[in-house]
Amino acid sequence: MANDLLEIKNLRLSFFVPSGEVKAINNVSVSLKRGDVLGLVGESGSGKSVLSHAVMGFVSPPGKILGGSIDFNGLRINEMTEKEKRIIRGTEISMIFQDPMTSLNPVYPIGTQICEVLMLKNKMNRKTAWYKAEQLIKSVGIIDPQRRLTQYPHEFSGGMRQRIMIAIALACEPRLVIADEPTTALDVTTQAQILELMLEMKEKKGMAIIITTHNLGIVANMCDRIAVMYGGTIVEYGTVMDIFYESRHEYTKGLINSIPKLTAKKEEKLVPIEGTPLNMLVPPLGCPFAPRCKLCMAICLKKRPPYTQIASVHYSACWLNQKEEFERDAINV
Amino acid sequence: MSKLVEVEDLKLHFKLGRRLCVKAVDGISFYVKKGETFGIVGESGCGKTTMGKTILRLLEPTGGKIFYDGEDITNVNMQKYRKKMQIVFQDPYASLNPRMTIANIVGEPIDIHNLAATPQDRKDKINEILQHVGLNSEQANRFPHEFSGGQRQRIGIARMLAISPEFVVCDEPVSALDVSIQAQIINLLHQFQEEFGLTYLFIAHDLSIVRYMSNRIGVMYLGKLVEVAESDELVFHGVHPYTKSLISAIPIPDPKAKNCGEKVILSGDFPSLLNLPSGCRLRTRCPCARELCEDSEPILQEISPGHLVACHNCQ
Ligand SMILES: Nc1ncnc2c1ncn2[C@@H]1O[C@H](COP(=O)(O)OP(=O)(O)O)[C@@H](O)[C@H]1O
Ligand SMILES: Nc1ncnc2c1ncn2[C@@H]1O[C@H](COP(=O)(O)OP(=O)(O)O)[C@@H](O)[C@H]1O
Ligand code: SF4
Ligand SMILES: [Mg+2]
Ligand SMILES: [Mg+2]
Numbered sequence: 001m002a003n004d005l006l007e008i009k010n011l012r013l014s015f016f017v018p019s020g021e022v023k024a025i026n027n028v029s030v031s032l033k034r035g036d037v038l039g040l041v042g043e044s045g046s047g048k049s050v051l052s053h054a055v056m057g058f059v060s061p062p063g064k065i066l067g068g069s070i071d072f073n074g075l076r077i078n079e080m081t082e083k084e085k086r087i088i089r090g091t092e093i094s095m096i097f098q099d100p101m102t103s104l105n106p107v108y109p110i111g112t113q114i115c116e117v118l119m120l121k122n123k124m125n126r127k128t129a130w131y132k133a134e135q136l137i138k139s140v141g142i143i144d145p146q147r148r149l150t151q152y153p154h155e156f157s158g159g160m161r162q163r164i165m166i167a168i169a170l171a172c173e174p175r176l177v178i179a180d181e182p183t184t185a186l187d188v189t190t191q192a193q194i195l196e197l198m199l200e201m202k203e204k205k206g207m208a209i210i211i212t213t214h215n216l217g218i219v220a221n222m223c224d225r226i227a228v229m230y231g232g233t234i235v236e237y238g239t240v241m242d243i244f245y246e247s248r249h250e251y252t253k254g255l256i257n258s259i260p261k262l263t264a265k266k267e268e269k270l271v272p273i274e275g276t277p278l279n280m281l282v283p284p285l286g287c288p289f290a291p292r293c294k295l296c297m298a299i300c301l302k303k304r305p306p307y308t309q310i311a312s313v314h315y316s317a318c319w320l321n322q323k324e325e326f327e328r329d330a331i332n333v
Numbered sequence: 334m335s336k337l338v339e340v341e342d343l344k345l346h347f348k349l350g351r352r353l354c355v356k357a358v359d360g361i362s363f364y365v366k367k368g369e370t371f372g373i374v375g376e377s378g379c380g381k382t383t384m385g386k387t388i389l390r391l392l393e394p395t396g397g398k399i400f401y402d403g404e405d406i407t408n409v410n411m412q413k414y415r416k417k418m419q420i421v422f423q424d425p426y427a428s429l430n431p432r433m434t435i436a437n438i439v440g441e442p443i444d445i446h447n448l449a450a451t452p453q454d455r456k457d458k459i460n461e462i463l464q465h466v467g468l469n470s471e472q473a474n475r476f477p478h479e480f481s482g483g484q485r486q487r488i489g490i491a492r493m494l495a496i497s498p499e500f501v502v503c504d505e506p507v508s509a510l511d512v513s514i515q516a517q518i519i520n521l522l523h524q525f526q527e528e529f530g531l532t533y534l535f536i537a538h539d540l541s542i543v544r545y546m547s548n549r550i551g552v553m554y555l556g557k558l559v560e561v562a563e564s565d566e567l568v569f570h571g572v573h574p575y576t577k578s579l580i581s582a583i584p585i586p587d588p589k590a591k592n593c594g595e596k597v598i599l600s601g602d603f604p605s606l607l608n609l610p611s612g613c614r615l616r617t618r619c620p621c622a623r624e625l626c627e628d629s630e631p632i633l634q635e636i637s638p639g640h641l642v643a644c645h646n647c648q
Contacts, residue, residue, distance in 0.1 A: 043511040157602040187376035187538065189599050192582035196598075214512050217584030240588045258516040260545035262568060262583050263590065270545065272516035276481045 005175060005208050006032040006055065011068035013054060022280045024050040024063070026232040026288075032208055032225075034175070039219035040212040041255075042229030043277060048212035051229075052178045054078075055210065056095055057085035073175060091121050094169040098181040100161040104153040110137075110164055111149025114171065121172045136167040140197060159190035163197065170201055179211045183218070195222060216259060220244060225313070228252045231278040231288030238314035248308070248316040251289045287319065295320060337402055337532045338388065338500055339364035344396035345380075345387045355606045357383040359556035360397070362633070365500070370526065370533040372547030372564065374540050374579065378603065380556045381536045382423075385502040388534065389418050401500070416446050419498040423505035425485035429477040435488055436473040439463065442496045458495070466491045466521060483514035490521060494529075502534045507542065519546065540579055544568050549639070552576045555606060555614045558633060562640040572636070572647045574619050575599075613645065621646045 013025035024047050032038050040048045050063070057077050059065055070077040072093065077085070089095075097103055105113060111133055118129040130149070138145045140163040153161060162182060169177055179198065183191035195218065202209060211222060219226050219240070226243045228236045228251065236249040247253050254273040261268075275292035284290050290300040300319050308321035345358040357380040365371040375381055386392045388399055390411050398407045401414060422428040429438055439459050442448075449455035460470040466487040477485055486506060493501055503522060507515040519542065525531055535546045543550055544564045551561045552575060560573040571577055577597040599618040604610055613631050616622040625645045633643040642648065 043513055159602055188540075188582040189376065189578055190602070192584075192598065195584070215584065216512075216586035220586050220588045220590075221584045244586075244588050255513060256586065258513055259586055260519075260541045261586060261590075262541040262544060262580070263585065266565065270516040270519060272520055273513040274517070276483060277511055277514070 003034075004031040005034045005036075005073055006210075007069075007071045008051075008055070009069045009071075011051070011054065011070065012066040013050060013059065013063060014066055016062045016064065017281075020281050023232050023283060024280070025054070026283075027068070028232075028234050029068075030227050030234060030237065032176075032210065035202075035206050035208055036225060037202065037209045037211065037223045039223035039226045040210065040229055041214065041216060041219050041226060043214055045277060045280060046229040047232040048229055049180050052095075052180050052210055052212050055176075055178060056089060056093055090117060090174070091172045092174055093176045093178065094172070094174045096162070096165050096169050096177065096179040096182045098184050100158075100165040101153060103165065104161065106153055109150050109152055110156070114149070114164075114168055117168055117171055132171075136171055137164060140164070140167045140201075141193075142167075157190075158186055159193060162186065162190075162194050166194070166197060166201065170205060170207075173205055174207055176208045176210070179209060181212055181214075184213070184215075191218075198222070216255060228255070231283060232280065233288055233317065235289065235318070236316045238311070238316075242311060242314040246310065246314065248310050248314075248321055249289075249318045250293045250295055250320070254292075287317070297323075334366040334368060335403075336364040336400070337367045338534070339400040340388060340397060341400075342397040343384070343387060343394055343399065345383050345392055346395045349607075353607055356556050356609065357606065358387060358394075361553075361556075361558050362397075363551055363558060363561060365532055365534055366548075367532055368526075368530055369548040370535050370546050372543035372550040373534065373536045373553055374538065374543045374550060375553030376538055376603070378606070379553045380606075381538075381553060382504055384553075385420065385504050385534060385536055389420055389502060390414075391420075416496050417499045418502075419493045419496070419500070420502040420504060421486075421489050421493050421506045424509050425482055425489055426477075426509070428489055429485055431477055434474050434476060435463070435468070435480075438477070438488060439473075439491045439495050442492060446496050448496060462491045462494055465494065465525075467517075481514075482510050483517060486510060486518050487521070490518070490525070494525065497529065498531070500532045500534070502536065504536045505538065506535075508537065508539070515542070522546070540568070540583060552579065555603070555609065557614060557643065558641075559615070559644065560640075560642050561633070566640055570640075573642050573644050574621050574646075575615050613643075 008028060008030050011025050011028045015022040015024055028051060042048055055070060065078055114133040115126060115129040118124050118132055133149060134145045137148060142148050142163060183194050213219060223240055226240055227234045230251050236252045243252060257271040258273055260270060273292055278288055286302050287300045287305050290296045297319060305317045305319045307315045307317050309315055341362050343358055343361045347355040347357055349355060361384060373381055387394050398405055406414060436459050439462055440455055443455055443458060449458055459473060463470060463473060468487055507518050510518060526533060535543060537543045547564045550564045550567045551558045554575050560571060560576045571580060574597055578599045581596045597620060601618050604617055610617050612628055613626040616626040631643045631645045633641045634648050635641050636648060
């Protein structure tokens, strides 16, 4: 759609490693409207980080984009030069990582680091930048900001560091914030604080968010739309309600039935997804989930299932959705 | 049902130098009945692993008593009990020796406790156990790195089962696994409990999983138990502010579900175990804290049958 903030089309990205080609992103299309929250959910290795980093223009060797496009606000990210991408990062799109220590420099006080960003991106002088930094870390709930700005990253707890990362990410009021497992390293009570903060900031600033997680609880509470990833593909996409109540993919249903819910009835048994996670070096020919799927049919092993539109924005890539058609075709042949 | 394991005022303090001391476990009392699962939930660093290891005497307690099947085992030679009490660790990567084959990892406890009469007997035993946990005998001669996280946890469980224990400490057995694999391991642990009448101490930071596994639950905060109750009583009628904050912090994987109970949000972060607040340990973060909470430490007291709470506002 023309007024989408982000549109990824038929993206293919592979890592060429000594033992072969890892098709980390295997023909993925997804879009995001202004101010919306999109959740990328899937287990580890499904391609969440690679996809979300690619939106930032980060593709590190041995990774290579083999096809498709990433359009952000009218700009084609995957055709930009490093220099152009650097201008966009931090001002138009910014990122929050799982481990804030990897993006904070341990040898500088955090105030210096926030000011650096502000001076570079917003062209502020040091004095204004320091004042702005104080306001920023105060806005993410850090008490005594004046003193805190002079402290080093290791003097903060994990939750505080993540607050600071959010402050830095929002410093230039970007249109899109990408949060790659922002709370995976935190405890539940801290996680709740950080998620609350992210939603509060979104209300205030109106930016769009892409959040990656393996936690279905987080997407249920945070997101407008959900893309369920498995083996480098989006197997199902839809609104939160579509995914949780009208799922038409066996992997999504399997995930939902395999996690304990705090308030569920005692009798509700967990139904595990059998088998082992996908080996990305030897991906199946057909549906990536086929080797673990209870309803797998002959065609699932041979051909990749196409997307079927279930509702206005609800898509699923599962042969069961096409069952009638290919059964009819089989008879005709 | 009788108590299989009981601890009384159990303490484990790590001494760091002359004056510094980490009070990782600081006066904990509870019991586990034969055949039940007692769950321990708490955030990282609150002392769960230390407590589990202390109960097995893998760490020597600084104070308090441990009873097994009615006998005081706080100071005894543990050899007699090693076969009865086992542990499954969180990290299936770090807890298996990378240079040993699966057969030898599972066979080691069999050798230590002389449970096999002949080499053939040993081999049969190993194969039977591997099959039981969902692995096959062809995999017996492979090494841990050839297996996925879930399979490695199965190997850890096989090793635990090899000597037919009675009591097992499960220390975050699924935390390191992918969501789609967790249920496999949880169901396996359930199945073996029924089959072999095992008694579990099930430790985790995820209350949803702990509730699913446990008959009763203890909530731990900074080295202390703050609430103990039957699992449904705890989830639906938990009263301690910390319990309530844990419950309201869990994002429910259902967009229509309302979080149960009132929303309690703690302020700030964990204080350091090196420098604990006076009085109630939660008071620096607790929305209900009052003067009394600063002056005196609340003790765990029964508020209804089987439901214990340590909070000045709930007693
Ligand atoms: N630098 C790299 N070199 C080789 N393979 C990589 C690299 N980064 C990621 N991959 C592979 O790409 C796939 C997707 O990884 P990732 O996006 O990190 O998964 P997720 O974030 O969903 O856990 C994985 O199979 C991973 O092994
Ligand atoms: N060997 C040790 N020496 C000193 N401190 C330790 C040691 N092991 C654990 N601790 C400390 O004891 C506390 C409790 O740790 P642990 O039992 O691992 O908590 P949990 O399992 O609940 O995450 C932590 O503050 C930890 O840093
Ligand atoms: S396409 Fe086939 S294998 Fe894949 S999820 Fe659907 S039924 Fe299962
Ligand atoms: Mg990732
Ligand atoms: Mg632990």
